[in-house]
Amino acid sequence: MRHDASRRRFLTIALVTAATAPIALRAASAEAAAPAALPKLPATDAAAKALAYTENAAAVKHAAFKAGSSCTNCNFFKGAKGQAYGPCTLFPKNTVAAKGWCSAWAKKL
Incomplete structure:
Protein backbone atom coordinates (compact mmCIF):
# COMPACT_ATOMS: atom_id res chain seq x y z
CA MET A 1 0.00 0.00 0.00
CA ARG A 2 2.89 2.34 0.74
CA HIS A 3 4.05 1.85 -2.85
CA ASP A 4 0.71 3.14 -4.24
CA ALA A 5 0.86 6.36 -2.18
CA SER A 6 4.39 7.12 -3.40
CA ARG A 7 3.37 6.54 -6.99
CA ARG A 8 0.32 8.82 -6.65
CA ARG A 9 2.44 11.51 -5.07
CA PHE A 10 5.02 11.25 -7.85
CA LEU A 11 2.34 11.44 -10.55
CA THR A 12 0.70 14.44 -8.87
CA ILE A 13 4.00 16.31 -8.67
CA ALA A 14 4.86 15.39 -12.26
CA LEU A 15 1.48 16.61 -13.55
CA VAL A 16 1.63 19.89 -11.61
CA THR A 17 5.18 20.52 -12.82
CA ALA A 18 4.25 19.75 -16.42
CA ALA A 19 1.22 22.05 -16.21
CA THR A 20 3.07 25.01 -14.71
CA ALA A 21 6.32 24.79 -16.70
CA PRO A 22 4.98 26.62 -19.80
CA ILE A 23 3.68 29.45 -17.62
CA ALA A 24 7.02 29.83 -15.86
CA LEU A 25 8.91 29.72 -19.16
CA ARG A 26 6.62 32.33 -20.72
CA ALA A 27 7.10 34.67 -17.76
CA ALA A 28 10.88 34.24 -17.89
CA SER A 29 11.04 34.91 -21.63
CA ALA A 30 8.81 37.99 -21.28
CA GLU A 31 11.20 39.44 -18.70
CA ALA A 32 14.18 38.70 -20.92
CA ALA A 33 12.48 40.30 -23.92
CA ALA A 34 11.56 43.52 -22.08
CA PRO A 35 12.70 46.44 -24.21
CA ALA A 36 15.47 48.70 -23.02
CA ALA A 37 14.50 52.22 -22.04
CA LEU A 38 13.93 54.36 -25.10
CA PRO A 39 15.78 57.68 -25.45
CA LYS A 40 13.92 61.01 -25.41
CA LEU A 41 12.89 62.35 -28.80
CA PRO A 42 15.42 65.02 -29.82
CA ALA A 43 14.07 68.29 -31.21
CA THR A 44 16.52 67.83 -34.11
CA ASP A 45 14.78 64.62 -35.27
Missing part, protein backbone atom coordinates in the same frame (compact mmCIF):
# COMPACT_ATOMS: atom_id res chain seq x y z
CA ALA A 46 13.38 64.99 -38.82
CA ALA A 47 9.97 63.54 -37.88
CA ALA A 48 9.80 65.75 -34.79
CA LYS A 49 10.50 68.82 -36.92
CA ALA A 50 7.96 67.78 -39.54
CA LEU A 51 5.26 67.44 -36.88
CA ALA A 52 6.31 70.59 -34.97
CA TYR A 53 6.99 68.53 -31.82
CA THR A 54 7.77 70.45 -28.67
CA GLU A 55 8.29 69.25 -25.10
CA ASN A 56 6.19 72.10 -23.69
CA ALA A 57 2.64 72.42 -25.01
CA ALA A 58 2.17 75.64 -23.02
CA ALA A 59 4.61 77.40 -25.37
CA VAL A 60 3.05 76.23 -28.66
CA LYS A 61 2.11 78.86 -31.23
CA HIS A 62 0.99 76.56 -34.06
CA ALA A 63 -2.18 77.04 -36.12
CA ALA A 64 -3.35 73.46 -35.39
CA PHE A 65 -2.87 73.77 -31.61
CA LYS A 66 -6.01 73.43 -29.49
CA ALA A 67 -5.95 74.81 -25.96
CA GLY A 68 -5.50 72.03 -23.40
CA SER A 69 -4.04 69.53 -25.86
CA SER A 70 -0.82 67.73 -24.94
CA CYS A 71 0.76 64.32 -25.35
CA THR A 72 -0.95 63.18 -22.14
CA ASN A 73 -4.40 63.42 -23.72
CA CYS A 74 -3.34 62.33 -27.21
CA ASN A 75 -4.46 59.02 -28.68
CA PHE A 76 -0.91 58.22 -29.86
CA PHE A 77 0.71 58.63 -26.40
CA LYS A 78 1.06 55.29 -24.60
CA GLY A 79 2.80 56.41 -21.41
CA ALA A 80 1.45 55.58 -17.97
CA LYS A 81 -0.54 58.20 -16.08
CA GLY A 82 1.80 60.50 -14.14
CA GLN A 83 4.83 59.51 -16.20
CA ALA A 84 6.95 62.51 -17.40
CA TYR A 85 7.95 60.74 -20.63
CA GLY A 86 6.39 57.83 -22.43
CA PRO A 87 6.21 55.97 -25.72
CA CYS A 88 4.32 57.38 -28.69
CA THR A 89 3.21 55.34 -31.69
CA LEU A 90 4.32 58.16 -34.01
CA PHE A 91 7.90 58.03 -32.69
CA PRO A 92 8.46 54.32 -31.95
CA LYS A 93 12.21 54.61 -31.26
CA ASN A 94 11.86 57.41 -28.70
CA THR A 95 9.83 58.65 -25.78
CA VAL A 96 8.02 61.98 -25.80
CA ALA A 97 7.24 64.43 -23.01
CA ALA A 98 3.81 63.98 -21.45
CA LYS A 99 3.52 67.78 -21.42
CA GLY A 100 4.63 67.93 -25.05
CA TRP A 101 2.64 68.42 -28.23
CA CYS A 102 2.89 67.84 -31.99
CA SER A 103 0.68 68.71 -34.95
CA ALA A 104 -0.53 65.10 -35.23
CA TRP A 105 -2.32 65.39 -31.85
CA ALA A 106 -5.58 63.44 -31.79
CA LYS A 107 -7.92 63.38 -28.80
CA LYS A 108 -7.56 60.22 -26.72
CA LEU A 109 -10.57 57.96 -27.16
Whole structure:
Protein backbone atom coordinates (compact mmCIF):
# COMPACT_ATOMS: atom_id res chain seq x y z
CA MET A 1 0.00 0.00 0.00
CA ARG A 2 2.89 2.34 0.74
CA HIS A 3 4.05 1.85 -2.85
CA ASP A 4 0.71 3.14 -4.24
CA ALA A 5 0.86 6.36 -2.18
CA SER A 6 4.39 7.12 -3.40
CA ARG A 7 3.37 6.54 -6.99
CA ARG A 8 0.32 8.82 -6.65
CA ARG A 9 2.44 11.51 -5.07
CA PHE A 10 5.02 11.25 -7.85
CA LEU A 11 2.34 11.44 -10.55
CA THR A 12 0.70 14.44 -8.87
CA ILE A 13 4.00 16.31 -8.67
CA ALA A 14 4.86 15.39 -12.26
CA LEU A 15 1.48 16.61 -13.55
CA VAL A 16 1.63 19.89 -11.61
CA THR A 17 5.18 20.52 -12.82
CA ALA A 18 4.25 19.75 -16.42
CA ALA A 19 1.22 22.05 -16.21
CA THR A 20 3.07 25.01 -14.71
CA ALA A 21 6.32 24.79 -16.70
CA PRO A 22 4.98 26.62 -19.80
CA ILE A 23 3.68 29.45 -17.62
CA ALA A 24 7.02 29.83 -15.86
CA LEU A 25 8.91 29.72 -19.16
CA ARG A 26 6.62 32.33 -20.72
CA ALA A 27 7.10 34.67 -17.76
CA ALA A 28 10.88 34.24 -17.89
CA SER A 29 11.04 34.91 -21.63
CA ALA A 30 8.81 37.99 -21.28
CA GLU A 31 11.20 39.44 -18.70
CA ALA A 32 14.18 38.70 -20.92
CA ALA A 33 12.48 40.30 -23.92
CA ALA A 34 11.56 43.52 -22.08
CA PRO A 35 12.70 46.44 -24.21
CA ALA A 36 15.47 48.70 -23.02
CA ALA A 37 14.50 52.22 -22.04
CA LEU A 38 13.93 54.36 -25.10
CA PRO A 39 15.78 57.68 -25.45
CA LYS A 40 13.92 61.01 -25.41
CA LEU A 41 12.89 62.35 -28.80
CA PRO A 42 15.42 65.02 -29.82
CA ALA A 43 14.07 68.29 -31.21
CA THR A 44 16.52 67.83 -34.11
CA ASP A 45 14.78 64.62 -35.27
CA ALA A 46 13.38 64.99 -38.82
CA ALA A 47 9.97 63.54 -37.88
CA ALA A 48 9.80 65.75 -34.79
CA LYS A 49 10.50 68.82 -36.92
CA ALA A 50 7.96 67.78 -39.54
CA LEU A 51 5.26 67.44 -36.88
CA ALA A 52 6.31 70.59 -34.97
CA TYR A 53 6.99 68.53 -31.82
CA THR A 54 7.77 70.45 -28.67
CA GLU A 55 8.29 69.25 -25.10
CA ASN A 56 6.19 72.10 -23.69
CA ALA A 57 2.64 72.42 -25.01
CA ALA A 58 2.17 75.64 -23.02
CA ALA A 59 4.61 77.40 -25.37
CA VAL A 60 3.05 76.23 -28.66
CA LYS A 61 2.11 78.86 -31.23
CA HIS A 62 0.99 76.56 -34.06
CA ALA A 63 -2.18 77.04 -36.12
CA ALA A 64 -3.35 73.46 -35.39
CA PHE A 65 -2.87 73.77 -31.61
CA LYS A 66 -6.01 73.43 -29.49
CA ALA A 67 -5.95 74.81 -25.96
CA GLY A 68 -5.50 72.03 -23.40
CA SER A 69 -4.04 69.53 -25.86
CA SER A 70 -0.82 67.73 -24.94
CA CYS A 71 0.76 64.32 -25.35
CA THR A 72 -0.95 63.18 -22.14
CA ASN A 73 -4.40 63.42 -23.72
CA CYS A 74 -3.34 62.33 -27.21
CA ASN A 75 -4.46 59.02 -28.68
CA PHE A 76 -0.91 58.22 -29.86
CA PHE A 77 0.71 58.63 -26.40
CA LYS A 78 1.06 55.29 -24.60
CA GLY A 79 2.80 56.41 -21.41
CA ALA A 80 1.45 55.58 -17.97
CA LYS A 81 -0.54 58.20 -16.08
CA GLY A 82 1.80 60.50 -14.14
CA GLN A 83 4.83 59.51 -16.20
CA ALA A 84 6.95 62.51 -17.40
CA TYR A 85 7.95 60.74 -20.63
CA GLY A 86 6.39 57.83 -22.43
CA PRO A 87 6.21 55.97 -25.72
CA CYS A 88 4.32 57.38 -28.69
CA THR A 89 3.21 55.34 -31.69
CA LEU A 90 4.32 58.16 -34.01
CA PHE A 91 7.90 58.03 -32.69
CA PRO A 92 8.46 54.32 -31.95
CA LYS A 93 12.21 54.61 -31.26
CA ASN A 94 11.86 57.41 -28.70
CA THR A 95 9.83 58.65 -25.78
CA VAL A 96 8.02 61.98 -25.80
CA ALA A 97 7.24 64.43 -23.01
CA ALA A 98 3.81 63.98 -21.45
CA LYS A 99 3.52 67.78 -21.42
CA GLY A 100 4.63 67.93 -25.05
CA TRP A 101 2.64 68.42 -28.23
CA CYS A 102 2.89 67.84 -31.99
CA SER A 103 0.68 68.71 -34.95
CA ALA A 104 -0.53 65.10 -35.23
CA TRP A 105 -2.32 65.39 -31.85
CA ALA A 106 -5.58 63.44 -31.79
CA LYS A 107 -7.92 63.38 -28.80
CA LYS A 108 -7.56 60.22 -26.72
CA LEU A 109 -10.57 57.96 -27.16
